[in-house]
Amino acid sequence: MNLRSTSSRLVGERAAQPPSAVYAGHTCAARTAQQLGFDSIIQRVLRIGKLQFDFPVIQAALSGYSDAPMRVIARRHGAPLCLHEVVLDKLVLNPGKLRPRILALDPEDHPVGGQIMGADAEQFARAALAMVDAGFDLIDINFGCPVKKVLGRRRGGFLLSEPGAAIKIIKCVRDAVPPDVPVTLKMRSGMDASPASERNFFHILDAAFDAALDAVTVHPRTVKQRYVGPSDWEFLTRVKRRAGDKIILGSGDLYTAGDIRRMFEQTGVDGATAARGCIGNPWIFHETRALLDDGRTLDPPSVVSQGRVIREHFSLSAMAYGEKHAARVMRKFGIKYAELHPDYLAVRDAFVAVRGAADWFMVLDKWYDPQRVWSPGRRKTGPDHLVAAGAEP
Numbered sequence: 001m002n003l004r005s006t007s008s009r010l011v012g013e014r015a016a017q018p019p020s021a022v023y024a025g026h027t028c029a030a031r032t033a034q035q036l037g038f039d040s041i042i043q044r045v046l047r048i049g050k051l052q053f054d055f056p057v058i059q060a061a062l063s064g065y066s067d068a069p070m071r072v073i074a075r076r077h078g079a080p081l082c083l084h085e086v087v088l089d090k091l092v093l094n095p096g097k098l099r100p101r102i103l104a105l106d107p108e109d110h111p112v113g114g115q116i117m118g119a120d121a122e123q124f125a126r127a128a129l130a131m132v133d134a135g136f137d138l139i140d141i142n143f144g145c146p147v148k149k150v151l152g153r154r155r156g157g158f159l160l161s162e163p164g165a166a167i168k169i170i171k172c173v174r175d176a177v178p179p180d181v182p183v184t185l186k187m188r189s190g191m192d193a194s195p196a197s198e199r200n201f202f203h204i205l206d207a208a209f210d211a212a213l214d215a216v217t218v219h220p221r222t223v224k225q226r227y228v229g230p231s232d233w234e235f236l237t238r239v240k241r242r243a244g245d246k247i248i249l250g251s252g253d254l255y256t257a258g259d260i261r262r263m264f265e266q267t268g269v270d271g272a273t274a275a276r277g278c279i280g281n282p283w284i285f286h287e288t289r290a291l292l293d294d295g296r297t298l299d300p301p302s303v304v305s306q307g308r309v310i311r312e313h314f315s316l317s318a319m320a321y322g323e324k325h326a327a328r329v330m331r332k333f334g335i336k337y338a339e340l341h342p343d344y345l346a347v348r349d350a351f352v353a354v355r356g357a358a359d360w361f362m363v364l365d366k367w368y369d370p371q372r373v374w375s376p377g378r379r380k381t382g383p384d385h386l387v388a389a390g391a392e393p
Contacts, residue, residue: 044292046080046271048138048247049182049214051111053080057260057288060217060251060275061086061115061140061186068106069316070333073309074278078285081111083273086142088155089118089127103134113138115186117145119154121168125176128183138182141173143204144219146188146226157223161191163200167207174211182214186251189235192224202242215247217273227276227383236267249273255281255380257288257297264292280336281380282309300340300377307368310337314360323357330360341367342375 046056059066059074061083071082084102091098105112114131116139118124128139143166145156159166174183185208190197208216220235221227231252240248250269254260255277263272278284283301290296301309313333317326334351341347350363 046247048081048184048271050180051081051137051182055080055285055289055292056264056271057285058249058271058273059083059278059285060273061113061142062275062279063145064332065279067317067320067329068104068109069313069320070279071112072106072108072316073282073313074285075108076312077282078289079274079278079282081113081138082109083113083115083138083140084136086115086117086145087127089116089120089124092116092127092130093123103131105135110135111137113140113184115140115142116173117142117150117155118169119159119165121165121172124169125172128173129176132177132181138184139173139177140217141170141183141185144186144188144223146223151223157188157191160188160197160200160204160223163203163207166204167211170204170208170211170213174213183212184215184217185213186217186219188223189218189220189232190222192222197222205239205242209243209246215249215271216243217249217251219251221252233263233267236263236269240268240270247271251275255284255382257284257291260284260288261291276383277380280333280339284380300379302377303341303368303372303374304370306337306340306377307364307370310334310368311364314364318357327354327357327360330354334360334363339380340377342378343367344378 044054044056046053046058055078057079059071059079059082063085066083066085071084074082087102092102093099114128114136116124116127116131118127124141131139142156143159147156150156151158154162154165159169170185177183187201187204190201205216218236218239220232221229233250233252236248236250247270249271250263250267251273254263254272254274259277260272260274263269274284287298290298314326314330317330320326321329331351331354334354335348338344338348338351347363347367350367354360354363
């Protein structure tokens with residue numbers, strides 16, 4: 001199979017132009033926290049293939065959430081790279097109303113990664129190439145989704161139990177995607193906590209880097225854990241030690257800037273992916289940048305600042321979906337934004353009751369009134385109600 005030939009024009013165009021999001025810098029240190037001491041391993045620069053970023057925290061792919069409006073809001077708060085929510089390879093390839101929606105990208109929405117899930121290696125590779133042709137700057141392979149329906153169809157986290165099938169997908173995707181486009185992998189720590197599952201994990205990890213993947217994101221919970229219990233940052237430390245100078249991004253239990261700094265300090269990972277911690281909380285990016293740059297701990301956003309960003313988010317959603325549909329799409333975001341409001345429960349209930357755009361503006365006018373004197377905003381410190389796909393126990 002040689003899908004790459006179908007993108008020769010695209011490769012030429014990419015080679016002739018500088019990447020849209022390249023920043024000066026160096027690759028992150030490979031040594032672990034135990035070898036270097038905590039402070040020295042927190043790098044300010046992240047390199048994934050030919051993409052270099054001056055800040056090592058990116059927005060993760062979030063099923064049902066990381067649409068274009070959310071990604072743009074995250075970028076405006078400092079996220080250097082955002083990932084599209086995971087999509088099935090067949091939806092990328094099959095004609096229908098979902099395909100153009102998946103492949104449409106806003107000019108402001110770069111660099112952007114496309115995360116794909118599937119079971120057939122050649123179909124997976126064709127979908128990856130289609131996303132590159134549509135303008136995605138990076139391809140991310142999903143071997144981490146823990147949803148029962150996904151596992152039953154031999155996708156996502158299931159592939160951690162089938163190293164042969166997983167490695168075939170990795171190789172096919174890397175062969176299909178033009179060499180200047182980064183390919184990355186998202187993994188959990190295994191199907192379960194057994195020694196055999198851990199061996200499978202490291203076999204796939206080694207094969208991914210042997211196949212020239214540019215980075216691997218590790219969520220250190222097993223597939224069977226889903227989102228229950230703490231993530232195992234000691235496992236991340238072992239992964240980074242094994243990977244050496246290869247790029248490892250950490251995920252799991254990152255809700256504050258302090259959490260992210262502690263992950264860098266404790267594990268030595270090269271970068272971090274903000275997932276549930278950035279839903280309704282795009283401020284986590286600039287708060288983390290301030291903490292990493294000069295140790296500043298910023299105050300939580302004020303109610304007025306929150307209201308301004310929520311209105312901005314709603315406006316982007318209305319442009320993307322139309323005002324009527326945006327009111328429905330944004331309700332789940334409003335519930336998460338409410339966690340930062342000093343009157344959290346009342347505001348959450350107000351967003352739950354929203355049925356249309358008029359209701360949205362009534363909630364914003366009442367609960368985010370810039371003329372009122374509000375108590376300080378709250379800081380998000382945990383998942384509250386679990387919202388990611390597969391998050392329920």
